[in-house]
Amino acid sequence: MNKYEELSFTDDFMFCKVLTTNPELCHELLELIIGKKVGAFARLDQQKPIEITADGKGVRFDVYSEDDQNVVYDCEMQTKDNSNLPKRARYYQGMIDLNLIERGADYSELKKSYIIFICPFDEFKAGLHKYTFKTCCKELPEITLEDEVTKIFLCAGGDADDVSPEMKEFLEWMVSGRQGKTELVRKLDDAVQKARNHEEWRLEYMTLLMRDNKMREEGREEGRENEIFLSVQEGDYNPKRGAEKLGITEDEFIKRMNAAGYKI
Secondary structure: OOOHHHHOOOOOOHHHHHHHOOOHHHHHHHOOOOOOOOOEEEEEEEEEEEEEOOOOOOEEEEEEEEOOOEEEEEEEOOOOOOOHHHHHHHHHHHHHHHOOOOOOOHHHHEEEEEEEEEOOOOOOOOOOEEHHHHHHHHOOOEEEEEOEEEEEEEOOOOOOOOOOOHHHHHHHHHOOOOOOHHHHHHHHHHHHHHHOOOOOHHHHHHHHHHHHHHHHHHHHHHHHHHHHHHHHHOOOOHHHHHHHOOOOOOHHHHHHHHHHOOOO
16 A cells, blocks of 8 residues: 555545545536536435345445436546456445335336446457447347446547547546646646645555554464465374474364364
8 A cells, every 4th residue: 555645646545535525526427427417416325335145245335425317436546557456346236226125015116227337458458548338239239228337448548539628628637646727627627736735635545554564474374374274284294293383282273263164
């Protein structure tokens, strides 16, 4: 993770803070991306968690909002080109729908939704800055399914002349930091600069950074334990030697090894 004073709009922490604490900027950016008017926000959340079942895989949306026209928007910043975004978009849409509709409710209560991924790369390698997907019939593409689901992938890595100058300036600023002439980019850049001077957010970021470092360290230690458990299970050395490697008693070693599902 970067130092707090080096965070840019593409860093997840900064992206969430800037858009959720400046609803007018979030509103303006959504309208630029979608290309139509967005209703007044009824809710605007950062890092909104949804866990439908206790043992199922949950999801945490970057910037989640709902407007007074019963439309849902999930806006995600995606900087790594290795995460199978189409499948993620499918999963996120399913989680939104499950969260919206109660057991026994009519499907008509499902809200229109937009899943938006903002990327500094070209996800589909076709040169576009914007890829919009809706469900349509394969045999008759002019027939849409009318499920009111839209998925948008905004890609700074595009080179086509397919979006407005304002959109191009936003994407250029996002990856390079260079401001153009548009008011939205100027306001977003000002918001980022102000956020860098926000001491409470700096402390929050540092706390998250220390937590993540601790989790990584614990993960490395757990991985080392599992390697030793596997070696004992496969007969490379006995439990006593394994306990010595971990610096614990042989009884404690055997207890941990059994709890982890390994056999002696």
